[in-house]
Amino acid sequence: MPAIETSALTKQYGSTTAVDQLDLSVPAGTVYGFLGPNGAGKTTTMRMLTGLTMPTSGSATVADVPVTNRDSLRPHIGYLPEEPPLYEQATAYEQLEYVAGLRDLPERQTTERIDELLARLDLSPDDAATRIADYSKGMRQKVAYIQAILHDPDVAFLDEPTSGLDPRAARTIRELIGEFTDQGTTVFLSTHILPVVEAVADTVGILYDGRLVAEDAPSQLTQRAETGETRTLEEAFLEITSSDPAEDDAEATHG
Amino acid sequence: MAESKWPQHALRVGVFEFRRSVRAIWQDKARAFLMAAGLVFPSLMLVGFIYLFSGAIRNAGPVSLPPVARGTVALLWLFGVFIATQRVVSARPRIDAEPLMLTTVSARAVVGGLLVAETLRVLAYLGLPVLVLTGGVVYLFGSLVSILLIPLAAILLGLTAVLVGMALGYAIALVIATSPFVARHKTVLGGIAVVVAMGGYLLVTLPQFGGVGQEALAVLPVGWFVDLAVIGSPVRGSMSRAGVAVVGSLLVVAGGIVLVEREATRLWFTDPVSGEKETDVAPEKTTPEQDGTRTALADAIAPLGIPRGVSQPTRRVAQWSLLRTRRDPRRLNFLLLPVVMVGSGLFSSGMQAASPWMIFAPAAAVLLPWMAGATFAMNPLGDEGTVLPVTLISVSGTAYVRGLMLPGLLFGIPIVVLATGGAALVGSFELPATIGLVGVSLLTTLVAVTTAPAVGLWFPRFSAISIGQSREVIPPRLLTTAFHFLSVTIPGALLAILLLEPQLARTLVAGLIGFLPGALLQLATGGGSGILSDVGTWFHGIGTAIQSTGTGSFRLTAGSLLVVGAVTVAVLAYWAAVRRFDSYSPPT
Numbered sequence: 026m027p028a029i030e031t032s033a034l035t036k037q038y039g040s041t042t043a044v045d046q047l048d049l050s051v052p053a054g055t056v057y058g059f060l061g062p063n064g065a066g067k068t069t070t071m072r073m074l075t076g077l078t079m080p081t082s083g084s085a086t087v088a089d090v091p092v093t094n095r096d097s098l099r100p101h102i103g104y105l106p107e108e109p110p111l112y113e114q115a116t117a118y119e120q121l122e123y124v125a126g127l128r129d130l131p132e133r134q135t136t137e138r139i140d141e142l143l144a145r146l147d148l149s150p151d152d153a154a155t156r157i158a159d160y161s162k163g164m165r166q167k168v169a170y171i172q173a174i175l176h177d178p179d180v181a182f183l184d185e186p187t188s189g190l191d192p193r194a195a196r197t198i199r200e201l202i203g204e205f206t207d208q209g210t211t212v213f214l215s216t217h218i219l220p221v222v223e224a225v226a227d228t229v230g231i232l233y234d235g236r237l238v239a240e241d242a243p244s245q246l247t248q249r250a251e252t253g254e255t256r257t258l259e260e261a262f263l264e265i266t267s268s269d270p271a272e273d274d275a276e277a278t279h280g
Numbered sequence: 281m282a283e284s285k286w287p288q289h290a291l292r293v294g295v296f297e298f299r300r301s302v303r304a305i306w307q308d309k310a311r312a313f314l315m316a317a318g319l320v321f322p323s324l325m326l327v328g329f330i331y332l333f334s335g336a337i338r339n340a341g342p343v344s345l346p347p348v349a350r351g352t353v354a355l356l357w358l359f360g361v362f363i364a365t366q367r368v369v370s371a372r373p374r375i376d377a378e379p380l381m382l383t384t385v386s387a388r389a390v391v392g393g394l395l396v397a398e399t400l401r402v403l404a405y406l407g408l409p410v411l412v413l414t415g416g417v418v419y420l421f422g423s424l425v426s427i428l429l430i431p432l433a434a435i436l437l438g439l440t441a442v443l444v445g446m447a448l449g450y451a452i453a454l455v456i457a458t459s460p461f462v463a464r465h466k467t468v469l470g471g472i473a474v475v476v477a478m479g480g481y482l483l484v485t486l487p488q489f490g491g492v493g494q495e496a497l498a499v500l501p502v503g504w505f506v507d508l509a510v511i512g513s514p515v516r517g518s519m520s521r522a523g524v525a526v527v528g529s530l531l532v533v534a535g536g537i538v539l540v541e542r543e544a545t546r547l548w549f550t551d552p553v554s555g556e557k558e559t560d561v562a563p564e565k566t567t568p569e570q571d572g573t574r575t576a577l578a579d580a581i582a583p584l585g586i587p588r589g590v591s592q593p594t595r596r597v598a599q600w601s602l603l604r605t606r607r608d609p610r611r612l613n614f615l616l617l618p619v620v621m622v623g624s625g626l627f628s629s630g631m632q633a634a635s636p637w638m639i640f641a642p643a644a645a646v647l648l649p650w651m652a653g654a655t656f657a658m659n660p661l662g663d664e665g666t667v668l669p670v671t672l673i674s675v676s677g678t679a680y681v682r683g684l685m686l687p688g689l690l691f692g693i694p695i696v697v698l699a700t701g702g703a704a705l706v707g708s709f710e711l712p713a714t715i716g717l718v719g720v721s722l723l724t725t726l727v728a729v730t731t732a733p734a735v736g737l738w739f740p741r742f743s744a745i746s747i748g749q750s751r752e753v754i755p756p757r758l759l760t761t762a763f764h765f766l767s768v769t770i771p772g773a774l775l776a777i778l779l780l781e782p783q784l785a786r787t788l789v790a791g792l793i794g795f796l797p798g799a800l801l802q803l804a805t806g807g808g809s810g811i812l813s814d815v816g817t818w819f820h821g822i823g824t825a826i827q828s829t830g831t832g833s834f835r836l837t838a839g840s841l842l843v844v845g846a847v848t849v850a851v852l853a854y855w856a857a858v859r860r861f862d863s864y865s866p867p868t
Contacts, residue, residue, distance in 0.1 A: 036602040069868070077669050077866050095862060099673050110667040112600075118576035119600075126577075126596030127675040136574045154576075172670065 026089065028053040028180050028211035029074060032082070034138035036069050043069040043130030045235040046083065051213065051228070053179075054206050058243070059215040062266050066235040067215045068107065070181050071200045075104045088179040103178035107185050111170035115155040117143070117160075117168045121175065135175070140168065142171045145201070146194055162189035170198060180211045186220055201226055219258045223247075229258070231265050239265045282388035289389035293381070294396020294471035295659060300376075310313020310759035319405065319468045330416040337420055345510055345517040354503030355484060357441050362477055364398060365452065369470070370613075373453040387545040387645020392537070394544075395443060402438035410434040423512035433509035436529040440502070443536035454578035456551035467609050472622060478620075482627065501528055577603065586686060593675045598690075601656045604663060605687075614658065615651055616639045618765045622647065622740060637707025642780060645700040645721035646772040650765055652692025653728025657684040657753040658764065659756035660733060661740035661864070668866045677861035681733050681854060689728035696721045709780075723773035727853075727863040728764075728847045734853035735764045737860040742867060774840045789838065794823020 029051035036044040044066040053055045061067045072078040074087055076095040085092045088101035111120055118139070125135040143153050146167040157165060166189045174181055183202075187195040202212050202225050216222060222229060223243050231246075232238040239246060239261075246261045248254075256264075305312050330337070372394070375381050381390050409432055417426040426561065437809075455462050484494050497503055504525040507517035528767060577599040578585060586598045605612065626643045630636035664671050671680070700721040704714040739760045778785040801816030824836070 070667075072868070075669070075673055077672060078868070092515070095673070096676060099676070102673060104673055106666070106669055108666050110665075110670045112604070112665070112667055114604055115600075116576065116580075118574060119580055119603070122574065122576050123596050123600050124670065124674055126592045127671065128601075129592045134593070139574075211733060 026053060027051055029053075029057070029085070029087050029088075029213060030058040031074075031083065031085040034070070034073060034076065034080050035082045036066070037081045038071060042235050044073070044080075044232075045052055047232075047235075047237055049230065049237070051211060053211050054209045056202060056206055056212040056214055056225050058222035058229040059213060059232065060217075060219070060222065060229060061232035065232045065266075067232055068184065070232065071104070071106075071184060071213070071215060075102055075182055077104075085228060100176075103173040103176065103181045103194040105169055105173035105181075105183045105186055107188070109165040111157045111165055111169055112173070113158040114156065116156055117148065119167060120157060121172060124172050125175055130176055136157050138175060139171065142175070146171065146197055148236070163191060166190055167194060169229075172203070174201070178210065180213060181205060181211045182215075184215045185217070187216065187218055195221070219262060223258045231262060233266045282386040286386055286389040286392065290392025291396055293375075293385065293390060293393025294400065297375075297393060297672075298400040298404075301397070302404075308757065310757065312511065314758060317512045319408050323408045326409065326412050326416065328680040329392055330412075330420065334420055334785060340514070342514045342516055345507065345515050347498035348493070349506050350498035350500075350521075351484070352503075352642045353437070353506045354497035354500040355481075355494055357437055357500075357502040357505070358497075359481075360402065360438065361445040361448065364442045365449040365864075367398070369452045370450025373450070373551075378548065382548060387548060388537075390697075391544045392543045393538070395446060395540070397436075399439050402442055402638055406434050406438060411556070417513055421513050425512035426509075429511050430509045433525075434503040436525065437502075437505045440529050440532045441534075443532060443540065446540050447543065450540055450547055454543055454550070455548050457547055460553045463553050476769030501525060513625060522846065544563035545859045560814035571595050581606065583693065586690070590686065591679060591783045593679035594683040596685065597675065598686035599682055600685055602687050605656060611663070611755060612655060614761050615654060617681060617758075618653070618761070619647065622769075633709055637703050641700060641703035641709060641717055642720075642773070642776040644696070644703050645717045645776050646724055646769050648696045648699055649692070649721055649724035649728045649772065650690045652696055652770045653730075653732040653768065654761070654764060655692075656687045657729075657732040658761060659741050660684055660736050661866070662742050662756070672861075672864060672866065677858035680861050681737075681857040684733045684857075685729050686730070688725070691727055692729065693722065696725050713780060717776065720772065720775050720779060722783045723775070723843065724844050726766045726774040726850050727772070730850040730857075731768065731853040734860070735760055737857050737864070771842055771846065775839065775846075778835055778839050778842070782831045785838065786829065786831065786834045789834075790823040790826035791796055794819050794821070794826055798823060 027050045031047050031049040034044060034049075035042065037148040046066060047070060049057075051265075059067055059070070073080050074085055075093055076092050076098045080095060082161060087098060090097045090101060092098060112123075115123065115244065121139045122135070125132075125139070148164065148167055152160075157168065160168070166186070170183075170186055173183065186202075187198050190198065196227065202214070205212055206227075212225075214222065214226060226243055229239075229241065229243050229246055230237055243258055246265075247256050247258055305315060327330055375390055375394060399841070410419045414426055414430040417423055417430065456466050457463070485498060501521070501524055504521040507519070508522040508525050510517040511519070511522060577596065581599055581602045584602055586595045586596070587600075590598070623643075626639055626647075630639035630643075661668060675683075697718055701714060701718050703718050709717065736756060739762070741755070774785060774788070777788065798816045798818075798820035801812050801819065805813045805816065829837075
């Protein structure tokens with residue numbers, strides 16, 4: 026059963042179409058790398074899939090729950106937006122305890138899990154007892170990441186999870202993503218750091234101007250069909266997103 | 281060392297900052313309207329006064345400038361200093377985009393820019409009334425010199441008040457940045473300073489309170505700007521005082537710029553001490569308890585606490601709401617506006633009443649419940665900031681709204697009951713009236729606490745521009761605050777009056793519902809006949825019917841309607857808040 030499934034999912038803001046007829050099917054326990062240039066509609070898609078924005082038309086389910094049913098969707102998802110969602114006035118302990126409490130997680134296991142994840146991401150107890158206002162960007166990103174996965178969601182939506190992290194922490198995050206999928210968690214990953222996608226994603230979808238213009242395994246996307254020549258994911262991304270979709274449509278219509 | 285073109289740079293920075301302020305105000309249309317009304321209305325009244333009494337004013341002949349006029353101007357100047365100081369300390373100790381500004385122009389240019397911007401803000405408030413006053417003096421007395429001197433007096437008053445306020449503000453900000461003790465206790469110390477300032481204000485504006493009138497301030501040279509402004513008019517001031525005002529202002533400007541530049545430069549390039557470490561969770565508290573749980577939030581809000589019997593999501597929202605309020609009390613600034621506006625009037629009435637407690641007790645029964653509701657939930661979505669998406673996908677609307685209401689109920693009710701009951705007992709109210717007032721306070725608290733999340737969730741505010749660079753402090757919309765305040769306090773006050781003075785309540789209701797609209801409609805028709813006149817007569821009949829109702833019947837009927845209405849509003853507001861949260865889409 027797909028963990029994420031969308032059918033003709035569309036979001037319009039007035040006359041602007043942010044996401045246009047998106048069809049996705051992401052199997053459970055896999056990592057889906059969601060790429061696209063700035064303004065392509067990635068964040069809007071993630072907001073629709075997390076129930077934060079209602080689609081204009083089309084449908085979507087996450088963990089078999091319609092995204093329009095936010096109450097039922099909530100326990101199944103974790104979301105790390107691009108800007109770390111943290112309270113400046115709280116300490117990491119307070120912030121994580123707060124969010125765990127909102128999700129009504131068992132308090133004892135939560136404490137253990139918080140300590141384990143903090144240690145895994147090199148955040149000391151003193152760091153965790155310091156107010157977030159005094160954190161570096163990387164420390165904020167680590168806490169926000171722990172917050173998104175604390176409740177072992179069925180589907181984790183991660184927007185730029187390695188942004189601002191040092192190489193060691195970025196590697197740990199990549200390892201953690203691998204461990205999730207081993208446990209059956211599905212990861213919907215949006216990032217501009219293409220080597221991360223190349224390393225962890227089972228499937229890559231490229232969104233351009235609100236439309237899904239390519240979708241395949243990273244190894245397939247990097248193969249040039251005509252010549253069999255291998256290119257990097259970055260080269261493939263640039264090539265795919267360099268054309269004008271309107272022109273492609275016209276060519277397809279007339280061609 | 282400042283660059284050679286620092287005055288031009290300062291001017292450019294100041295004008296840019298001022299334009300940003302204007303844009304921020306313009307974005308909040310309700311606020312812009314209220315501010316414009318606050319400027320235009322007094323100016324129109326001044327125009328009307330000058331027009332209506334022009335003959336009498338012209339014929340009055342020369343008069344001496346009374347000391348109370350100098351005292352009033354001095355009080356205005358002191359108020360300006362207080363506001364400027366408070367703005368520097370709490371909102372604008374540093375300029376926005378500080379790394380950009382301080383690596384682009386000199387600190388002196390930045391200081392000058394901030395001074396220009398703040399002075400322009402003051403002049404924007406004073407501009408229209410000063411223009412009308414100048415026009416009026418020229419019209420009445422043909423005094424052409426007033427075209428120069430009245431605006432000059434206003435500019436010098438504004439400039440010196442801002443400069444002195446900035447000097448004081450930066451000095452205080454510097455002490456906060458360098459003294460761990462002051463940094464740690466700045467909220468308490470700031471509260472004491474505000475209370476002292478308010479006390480001083482009451483001392484001179486309410487002579488019956490302390491026996492000191494505004495004329496006592498006439499000895500301060502800062503009140504002598506009025507001697508400059510009246511030159512050329514029949515009002516006889518003192519030329520020597522006017523001279524002192526001008527020369528003194530120039531000295532203050534010259535010395536003030538140097539002083540503020542030194543203070544601000546030291547502040548901006550000093551590593552501030554942290555007053556937070558010792559209030560943080562102590563390291564020993566960060567280890568889990570014996571049962572394996574950690575209680576960071578509960579420890580942080582101690583000695584306050586939320587009972588563990590409350591469901592965990594609701595408890596966490598309540599704990600965080602308390603903690604946020606404690607750690608960022610600046611977000612409560614909005615509470616001061618209605619409290620000061622209504623509170624000073626009530627205080628004045630109380631001092632003039634036979635026993636002040638006759639006013640204070642019912643006031644406590646109505647005003648404190650509003651504060652209990654508004655303190656924790658007037659802008660919950662805006663308070664969430666960047667965490668809002670996570671909160672929306674983590675907790676149900678029921679748990680969230682209950683969590684917002686809980687602190688107001690848990691801590692508000694005891695305070696409200698104690699204050700109301702205590703004031704009523706001290707005021708020698710009879711026992712039934714005391715119990716009744718406590719009942720009114722409980723009902724009003726229930727309404728205030730349930731309606732605050734509903735109003736706050738339906739009209740969130742996400743912009744923090746008006747709080748300077750404090751992006752994490754987002755006050756609720758002015759209109760939201762006013763709406764919640766009026767919808768809680770007007771019915772609450774009516775219920776209290778109904779309890780204590782039912783005849784007065786009956787007269788008020790008859791007047792507001794019947795006689796006033798009737799009279800207005802009659803006025804609109806000019807006393808003629810027609811549909812409007814008939815409707816006016818109908819309203820008048822309603823007023824008469826209410827007024828002729830027996831006091832006991834009126835009290836019972838109106839009281840029952842208010843109580844049933846309050847409970848209905850509380851229930852509906854709760855459900856509206858839950859539904860709003862569950863269906864809310866955060867802005868992109």
